[in-house]
Amino acid sequence: MSASTSQAAIPSLFRTCPSTGLKVHDHAERLIRAHAVVATVMLLVGGIAALLVLLTRWQAIHLLDAVWFYRILTVHGMNMLIFFIIFFEMAVLLFAGPILLNCRMPAVKTAWGAFGLMVLGMLLVQWTMWTGQADVLFTSYVPLQAHSNFYLGVILFAVGTLITTGIFFATLVVAKREKTYEGSVPLVTFGALTAAIIAVITLLHGAAIYIPTWFWSMGMMEVDAQVYRMVWWGLGHSSQQINVAAMVSIWYLLATLTVGGVVLNQKVSRIAFVLYILFISMASAHHLLVDPGMGSAWKVWNTSYFMYMAVLASMIHGFTVPAGVEMGMRLRGFTQGFFGWLKRAPWGDPGFSSLVLSVVVFGFVGGITGVTFGTEQINIIAHNTLRIPGHFHATVVSGTAMAFMGLTWYVIPLIFRKRIAFYPLVKIQPYLFAFGMLLFSLAMTFAGTFGAPRRLWDMTYSGAPFDVQYSPAMDIIIAVMAIGGLMGIVGGGIYILATVWSVFFGKPLPEGKEAEYVGSIPLGLIRRPWTETPATDEDPEAPGRFGAVPGTVFLVAIFFVAFVVYYFANWALLSFTWQVG
Amino acid sequence: MYENGIQSPKGVWWKPAHRAEKVWIAIAFGWCMVLFAMMPIWHLRGGQNVSGIRHKVEAADFRERTNEFIAAYQVGEDRGMPIVEPPPGSDIYLLGMMWQWRPILRLQEGAEYILHLSSVDVNHGFNLHPFNINFQVVPGYDYGLRITPTEAGEFRIVCNEFCGVGHHMMVGRVEVVSAEESRWGGNASGGDGGDPNGQAGGDQ
Structure with a gap:
């Protein structure tokens, strides 16, 4: 029933592949579990913080006082955007590496050491935040100052992350050398690889800003407020691009696991991932567009990620992921109309x-x-x-x-x-x-x-000297x-x-x-x-003149119209305001 | 034969894409070019840009300039904060500090000013309410923006960058008056005070 390729991949998921060695696999799994459990705890802490922030911003309740509002907002940002997401992403790397490539987990002790470092750094950050020594919000813009242990905690966490990422790269080498897979790495692993590469770029920005800021917090050097914003966002925004690359990989993974989604074209999807690596770290500029430190040429060039090539990448995935689901469903016989595949999903x-x-x-x-x-x-x-x-x-x-x-x-x-x-x-x-x-x-x-x-x-x-009135809405x-x-x-x-x-x-x-x-x-x-092997190798008959995936074509057309309308509506909104420049 | 996301593709996977994929990529690429072109086009044709006149500045120097500016053009006081009415076309100063905007500006409708923004302590956010014009105010940097108020009225400057526990109290005031009401309406415009642009001779 099954192609040999898929059978090779499945036993490894279920740990029945004798060639990999059960004991070694246990290490990968235990590491995944540890990262996943900590990620969930972080989500819980960040989620409770979310509730408190929400109930304060909801002016009808206005729960916390000002000091605790900003403190909990800091807790919310750090736990969600850094700790929850990155612990989970490390789990994803440990899955996309040893598990999907069917290979042993290299450098097990180092991996546990890295995990320990991440936990230690995280605890240091939590301690400074909860004791009111780091009321600086997620961005900690200099010259707002936190206790030096806040910056040290972030640095330790980042070092741990960097080591785990390095072990993921090592896994790719080990798998290749030990021939645990034939051909190229699966698309999901390829996507996770791009996320890992972006993680390295991101963490280097993090080192470039948190290490000087750590020294600054101990009175040993100066940090320019504008330079901080630029380099910090090289970390802050790029880390969200790790998320994007990891998320898109998971889209392909979930499409495969849930409905047997296929990869319409390996070349297209992989090029789109590479575009992320090439241009994504330019996005620091998104946060500096109305800053005094940079000129317009710099802003236009960087905010557009080299003429929107990273946006192009996302628009490609936005097509290929649903198209892969649609094709996977059509290959399984759900060929009715434009949306039969969606109805039967x-x-x-x-x-x-x-x-x-x-x-x-x-x-x-x-x-x-x-x-x-x-x-x-x-x-x-x-x-x-x-x-x-x-x-x-x-x-x-x-x-x-x-x-x-x-x-x-x-x-x-x-x-x-x-x-x-x-x-x-x-x-x-x-x-x-x-x-x-x-x-x-x-x-x-x-x-x-x-x-x-x-x-x-x-x-x-x-308490402000002048009142501020908002629209009654x-x-x-x-x-x-x-x-x-x-x-x-x-x-x-x-x-x-x-x-x-x-x-x-x-x-x-x-x-x-x-x-x-x-x-x-x-x-x-x-x-x-x-x-399952689909009944046919040929693209199934699809209605209309819209190619093999007409449903997806229709959906991305709606998306495109929404995009154009919203974009130009904002230019119109801008044109109504005071002249400035 | 298609692989799924967790299968290793064998052999050469560099194959031609489906027509629908190619068409979508072409459309997306074209759209990216439109997105890119709009920004330079707006620099040439649009009235709202961020270029400004940008310099580094020491906090003490900016405070000094602001004080000179206030001394030269102060016309009143509100709750201890000086009200300043500078001539159209001049350089005007707004200083952000924990937790106030200094001074109160009285501007003339339709006149252009160069608004200098800076901070003497931490980052602040300039939000002109209710127009929703936003700029970052960074200590050590002087952001000079040519602004033209388009209508008379009472406006607020709300700080929208977190700057400490008193952040929510950091509200400033801008008053925009018509050319007739303006102190400079007659003199500065060199006419009878009815010049709606009020710009000629603004440097006097």
Whole structure:
């Protein structure tokens, strides 16, 4: 039934490949588990912080005082954007390396040492934040100063990350040399490789800024405020591009696992990944468009990632991922009409619904707003308003975190060998989370259009010498943001509850008995569509004159129209304001 | 034969793409060129840009310039903060500090000014409310922006970069008056005060 290639890949997922050696594999798995567990704890801490921040910005409740609001906002940013995401990404690298390439885990002790370093650095940062010695927010813009241990903690964490990334590169060498796979590395591993390369670029920026800032915090040198912003964003924005590359890899992975999605064209998808590596670190400029330190030529060139070549990459993946799903479904006989494949898709599989929601919200909201706000002049009406967190919650939360969550429902049975607790709840989790975050992001974006600042404790400006009046609609918009945010937090809570319960108190999943556990593990693991050989090698007959994937063509056409309309609407909005230049 | 995402492609995978893929990439590439071209085009044709006149500046020097500016053109005071009405066309100064914007500016509708922004302590964010014009205010840097208020009224400057626990109290004021109401309306425009542009002779 199966092509030999897929059979070679599957046993390794299930740890039945005798050639790899079970003991060594255990190390990779244990490392994945450790990283995943810490990532989830970080998500919990960051999620509680999210709730507190939300209930404070919701002016009707205004929970925290000013000191604790900014403190908890710092905690939220560091735990979500650095600790949760990077611990999870290290788990992804450990999966895309030893597991997918079917090889042993090299440098096991070093890998545990790196993990220990990351945990140590993280604890140091947590300690300074919670004791009020680092009320500087995620960006810690110099000359706002935190305790030197805050910077030291970040440096230790980064060193640990760099070592694990290095071990991932070593895994590729080991696998190649020991011939654990034939041909080229799978696309998912290739994507993870690009994420790892971007991680190295990012961490070098991090070293270039946090080490001098650490010395500065001890009074040993000066750091220029503008130079800090430029180099720091080489870390801050590039790290979000690690997320993008990791997320897109997970899109391809989830498409494979849930519906047997295929890679339409290896060349196209791989070139798109390479474009990320080449141009992504220029995105530091997105944060400096209305800064005094750089000229317009620099801003235009950098903010556009070399004439938008990284945007082109995302637009390519935005086509090839759904097209791969569509082709995979059509090859399995779901050939009816434009959207028969979508109608018959496993919408109750939380891996699949997470995939679709991640692609859609990331693309339509995160992507379009990001490119628009990252336009040099349009940034005048976006910089530091709620439009910015509106944008990045659509990318990092509804995009990256959503994809990570979707993958988790496969990782628990595959790596932890457990059934998923509260599975009926888990099936609705992606919808709750995605729609909540969508509402939240859109409301934030609208609030920012009216000028509402980000990172502000009190929108009534109590104690200020002059009053500030917002549009009467603002209260409603903020209430919608709060409701959306609460829905997202409930969705995140279900995720944490189900994963923690499954991993620590869950019922075991005997190997090879997946079919007996319908209703407690995702459908993809029961049908295992990635092992089936499609009926035909030829592209199936598709309706209309739109080629082999007409449904995807229709969907990207809608996306394109939305993009063009939103982009030019913002130019129009800009033209109404005071002349400035 | 297609591989999936977790299979290793064998042999040469450098194969021609589907037509739909090629068409989409061509459209996306064209759109990227439009996105890129719009920024230089707006520099030539648009009224809102970020170029400015940019210099490094010592905090003490900027504070000094601001004080001279206030001394030269102060017309009043509100809650202890000087109100300054500079002539159209002049260089005007706005200093950000924890947690106030200094001074209050009274500007003339339709006149152009060069607004200098800087901070004497940490980063601040210039947000002109309710127009939603935003600029970063960085200590050590003087950002000189040519601005032209397009309508009369009362406006606020809200700080939108986190600058410490009093961040939310950092609200400044801008007043825009018509040429008739302007102190400089008659003199500076060199006419009867009715010149809507109010720019001629603005340097007097």
